[in-house]
Structures are given as C-alpha cells and as structure tokens.
Amino acid sequence: MTIGVIMLTHADFGRAARVARIWAAQGCPVAIHVDARVPRGTFEGFRDALADEPRVRFTRRFGCEWGTWGIVAATLAAARALLADAAVDHVYLASGSCLPLRPVAELAAHLAEHPDTDFIESVSAADVGWTVAGLNEERFTLWFPFAWRRRRWLFDRSVELQRRLGLRRRLPEGIAPHLGAQWWCLTRQTLQAILADPRRAEFERHFRHVWIPDESYFQTLARRHARRIESRSLTLAKFDINGRPHLFHDDHAALLRQSNCFVARKIWPGAERLYAEFPAPAPRPGPPDPERIEQLFARAEAERRSGRPGLYNQARFPRKDAENGKTAAPYAVLQGVADLFPEAGPWLARATGHTVHGRLFHPGRVEFANGDRGAPGGLCDSPALRDRDRRAFLTNLIWAARGQRQAFMTRPGETEDLTWFIATDPNARIVVVPGAWVLALSRAPRPFAELRSRAVALQKAEDAQIAILTSAHAKARVRIWPLAEAIAAPEGVLGGILDEVGAPPPGPMAPPPRLADTSGLPHFLRLLRDSGLRPPVPTDVLRAWPRPAVSAAARAAR
C-alpha cells in the first residue's frame, strides 16, 4: 500500500523539511504546497533543501489567506499531482507543522483493516452546531468578502446586513453541507471521484465563496462519493479557547504516545524532544484514542472559562455574583452556640474532626482553633491584618484549608459586613441561636445601663442579620434555634449542629458539653423587659421558668 502525503506549508520551513523527509523515508510520495505569500527566496531555500529527495515534489502555489478558497485550491492541485502516481491508493492531508506519531507501516495496517474507508470528520451542518462565530449553514449561503482575522468588524457587519436583507445563495442541487476538521485521509477512489466529478466546476464556483471551505469542501463532497466514511480525523488536532490550534510541547510526549493517533498537529517548532522521539511504534497498537489528551485540554479550557471556585488571585478576581463559587468548600458559622455551650468548640472538633475556631472575627483578637497564632495559608492572628480585607481573610482560610472543614463562632454584629456574602454562599452552614448572647450579658459584672445598651445593639444587629439569612436571596443552609427551646433541650441543638456541619464519624459520641450557667437569666430578662425592651426570649416562656432550666444531660456532664 502506498500513502501519498499532501503537506501544506507557510512557515517554519526547517521543521517542515524535516517532516517531509520523515514521510518520504518511509516510502510516501510527498506533494508540498507553499503559500504563495511566502517570499521567493525563502521558498527556493526550502525547495533546494529537499532537492535530493526524489519522493518530494512541489506543487503550484496559491495564496492561502485563512478561511479562503486558496487552501482548497492548493489541496486539489497537490492531490492531482499525487494521484498521477498510479501506486498511490490513499492520500493523507497534513501540514508542515504536523508530526507523524506512529510509523507509516502502522498507518498502512490500520487503513488495510478498513478497506474502502475514508477517514474524514464530516458533520451535518444542518443538524450540529460547529465552532467559530456561530456560523453553520450560513457559511454555505452567504458571501464573505472580508477577512475574518483582519477585518472582523466589516466581516460582522456584512453578515448582519445579508441576514437583514435576506440575501442567500442557493446551494448546488444534491449537496448536503457538511463540516469537519481540515485534516483527512481519503481513498484514491473517493479523491478521484471528487476531482473528476462532472459538476466540479459548478461546486467550485459555489465553494469559492463559502467561508472556511477547507473545513467543508471535501467534507461535503466526500458524502457524495464515498463508499464508507469514518467521520473522524486520524490527525490529533484540537482548538483552544481562542479558536487557535493547541500546540504540542515536549511535556506532551507521554500523552501523545498513549493517544495512538497517527499524526499530531500542531507541534511547537521548538519542541526538540517531540521531533527527536517521533514517529515511534505505539506501545499498545490500536485505533486512535486521544481521550486523555482531550481531557487535559478540556480541563484547561474549563479553568480559563469558569475558574476554580473560591479562588481569588491575580488572574481571577470575579465581580460580585460572578464568582462561580464564593468559597472553595463548605464551612460552618455558629452564632450563639458558644454562649450556650462554652466548650462547644472543642466538643464539636472531637465529634466531627473538623477545625473549629473560636470567634475569628472578635473585634480585638483572632481566635484560631487550639489557641494557634496562625492558620493554613500563612494567615496570622493580627486583627488589623484580618480587618484589612475581612472577606479575603475568610475566603483565604477556606481556600487554604481545602480538605479540612472549617467552622467558627460569631456574635451578632461581628460579621455584619460579611452577612450578605455568607448568606448568599451555598457553602455556608449557618446555625443561629438568636438571643444567646443574653446569657453572657446576664453574668457580666457591669452596670445595668451599660448592659442594656449593649443588649439593644446586639438585638438590632441580630434582627438585621436574621432578616438577610431568611430572605429569598439567601443560598446558605440556615438553621435558627429559639433560645428557650435550646435551653430546654440542649441535645436537640447539638444534634442539629452535627446534622448541619456534617455527620459525626461512627463510634461512641463524645459526652455532650456543659450548658452555660443560666441561673441569672430570668432575673436579667425581667430587668430588660421592665426597662422597656423586648427581651430576646418571649415573656410567656419566661413565666414558665421559675427555676433555671438545666437539662439532665448537662447535669450529667458536670
């Protein structure tokens, strides 16, 4: 079997010459087309460099502006030259920056296993969306007098105008528009039929004005003539997010080898290692399977497009609500829990294995878990540094501690500036025991007037906060536990917290933490009520409390 190779070239002729020799050395006749825009001196240097290679010939030169007919004209001319050699029974379309990954013998074996088969990606334009600029069928039916790369504005206006005026060119009869990657491998019969088609002049007249005909001329006409089409390319060629071909570098060598593809495009001209190592026999011969390398590119593209959730860095600083993940991982915010159970933090840490900080946003200090002076990522316990950018402090902590769940305590007002951010973050698990702060106040040895104004401030802050947490915009998981209920049945709150922040690991539960001293509470609440405030615990509940309520569990824990 003889495979003829068409090589379209326009730059990096040192590499192109090398690749031409790789093909020729394995018995392939090679027809090289050099873009007519390449200066004569450069062209002649290239031609002379290959003068000693009898299997290489140069074909008539056409100007190959991107997306225009010249590329197809060049391909047709080169194909005719190759078919003149009666031995050629397949033609492979490649470029100067392609590199054969596997020996031609393996390619020949693959073709022999699939007799009469054309390997050409050929997707129905009517049924499937294609890539650039959203043009599918219109590529075939509009006029494209302006170069998309150089005159984008005029290109767009001209398309708009034709749409508005309803201008359409009629497709030649019997033609079903198909699109696909430029790089194909056709059988002699199919290629001959395309070249010798009695209506070829008519098709050419039409395709001369089709946009990017190199992705549609052969793809469409192969459907007309082929006996069997495998609609995929044997060349590994991927486009990046900018619509440019991905370049292969030395560090892709392993993936390229595993891909089992026969040819890769494009190779970065400086990729010494790739040019030195390929072509090489496939480690496990078989059909092309570029899945892993495609995954690599798809991941990179997803990262460019949507980024890593919860990351804020020099390359990614999303505006509000465009974050695609305000934080990197779930975390818990516990308000009032530490007032109710002074040892809630250590208990919760033991029960869940999470890192449970104290009041991270305490106005005067930063209470990291275990009394640490720092935290993952190099965060430190300076309140001034934290307050420089409090949101960044939180997002940095969650980002740096990925893999280790974080929880922290708050008091009303302490995270007022972050309430919206946290409330609209689906990663936040928020547990609030409203009014629990009153427990600390009821024990504080301070003049009542001072405590009263503190209570007013806390109450206001908490009301405003709860209004946000319970609004329709909130996306966090919020659990609000009435104080009276919490005091009456502390196990319920503890169980609820475990539900919210994550199930405890199997094994014996740690003994529940001690409930805070509530003995002064009824008296303090009465004082608040009688001073004209509405206490955070309803007064009818208060009436039911002649004595401080201490649960059996809490008593047992003492």
Add this chain to the structure above:
Amino acid sequence: MTRRRLLWRAMRQGRRLRPVADRTAAIRPGDILLAVVQRNEAVRLPYFLDWYRRLGVAHVLAVDNGSDDGSRDWLARQPDVSLWTTPDSYRSARFGMDWLTHLLGRHAHDHWVVTVDPDEFLVYPFHDTRPLAALTGWLDAARARSYPAMLLDMYPDGPVDERPYRAGDDPFETACWFDAANYTIRPNPVHGNLWIQGGPRARTMFADRPQLAPSLNKIPLVRWRRGDVYASSTHLLLPRGLNRVWDRAGGERPAGCLLHAKFLSPMVAKVAEEVERGEHFAGGREYRAYAERLARGGGFRTPWSTRFAGWRQLETLGLISRGGWA
C-alpha cells in the same frame, strides 16, 4: 497625560545614562529581552542571568547605578548584555523606571521584555519544559500583550543571614519557604490593575498597619511598544489596558509568579546601606522595618509556611494560573 509626563521624564533622565557596553546591534527581531537596574549585586547576578538565559532571554538591557563591587565590570564582560551606567539618584529616576523606560523605548519596541530586579525569578506554568518563547508565542496568538506575575516572597527557615549566599548558588535551596494564601486583592478603578498585598512582610513588619505593606502585584512581561511606560515600579503600566490581565467574570487568565529571593544573607549589608541612602520607596520605610527586624534576629518561618516544590504546586495552591494554556 500622565503617560506623556512619564515619557518626557524618561527621555530627560535617559539621556544621562552613559553606555559601558552597547551590544544592542546584536538584537534580532523577535528576541526576548530582559531589562534590569542593579547596584552592587555581584553576588546575585550570576544565578540571576543564568535563570533567564535558560528561559531563552536573548539579550539583557542593564543599568548599573554606581556599583563599586565589581558587578559593573562583570556585567560588561557578558556577551549578551548591553550595559549603561549612571551615578544619578535611583529615587529621582523613579526607582530606575525612567532609565528603563528610555532604554525600552529605544531598543525593545515590538519585543517581549521581562523587566525585573536582580532578586526576582519568573516562574510560569511549564517553565521547566517550555521556554519563554513558547509562552509569548501563545500570548501573541491570544492577542495578549502583557503577562502578570505577582511577587512571592521566599524566605529561609531561620534568620536571613543564617547561611551565607555565595555567587552562583540557587537562592531557593535556602529561601524555600513562602506564604500560600494570606494575600489581599483590591482592584484599582483608575488604572485597572489589581493591588495585592500580604505575605510574610505584611504579617511580620506591617501587622499593625497593613495598608503600608509592600505591593506584590507585578506585570513584568510585556510585548513592548514605544510609548509604553511603567508608572509605578513594574506594578502598573500605561496605557492602562495593559493592566487588565485578570478576569472579572470568574475565569482564570494566565499568570505566573516572581519568586522573590530578597531574604538571603546579602540583604543584611544591603539594608544597612539603603537605610543610610534613603533611595527606596517612601523614604526607605520598608528598609527601616527590615533593619529593625534583622536587629532582633527575626525570621519569617511559621508552622503555616509552605515549602516550595515547583510550579505545579504553585498552580494547585492557586498562586499561578495556566489560563487555558495546556
């Protein structure tokens, strides 16, 4: 208008540079250049130049600011360096930026240029397997003309002068620790750049006045056009479109890091000298803080420091982004 004024300043200041070795005729189209101002960095320069040569920098535009440690002669002997010298004030040349703006306008038009200090080492995704030309070629294809690389302060385990740094040593064998995620970012609405602060310097020397902590955002790699100008060190460029290297819609643009090898033994002598000269930013505020810290023998390492393990680690930590380059 600001840009015009800066260009005018650069022209005036630049005329006072005296050429020591002008090899700029050797610059070929497409060459990647390096621009640097140095003073008494004889110890740091050998490893520094080799780092960038390995990345494929073809020519270096260097300004020597009154060195007396032999570094000027050493630089003049390098075959790929063009060297100018001036005894003028570093501060009144906008910390060297006027000199560089002048040289870049003359010799770097339409070249990709890395502008860094001798203690800044550029890393980017795949820098160990793909030379700079691969990156700049890809940036060209994506129609990007500037590339950010924030400063990542690297520090040793103990005090900075614990182990002497000798010429040619890899600075990151000693200064191999860094802070992974204690940085704050604010967009600058006027110039369109991001202002980044934080890291070990903020945490140790500016913990009580973080607004004064040094800026860490930098845009050191630019496809230079005559008329471009660095407005504030390499933190900020004009025209300001060059500063829009970050994504506002949630995606990640390409970005690297400048590993900052400042905190090594040569710093001790430097600090003493610079406090005396007062030629650095804000009257050398930062250097006075260093002096205080050095006097107390303080290091930067904490239990929450991260040990450097290459660019893939920096990418995982979210300090750099490949931005679609794979």
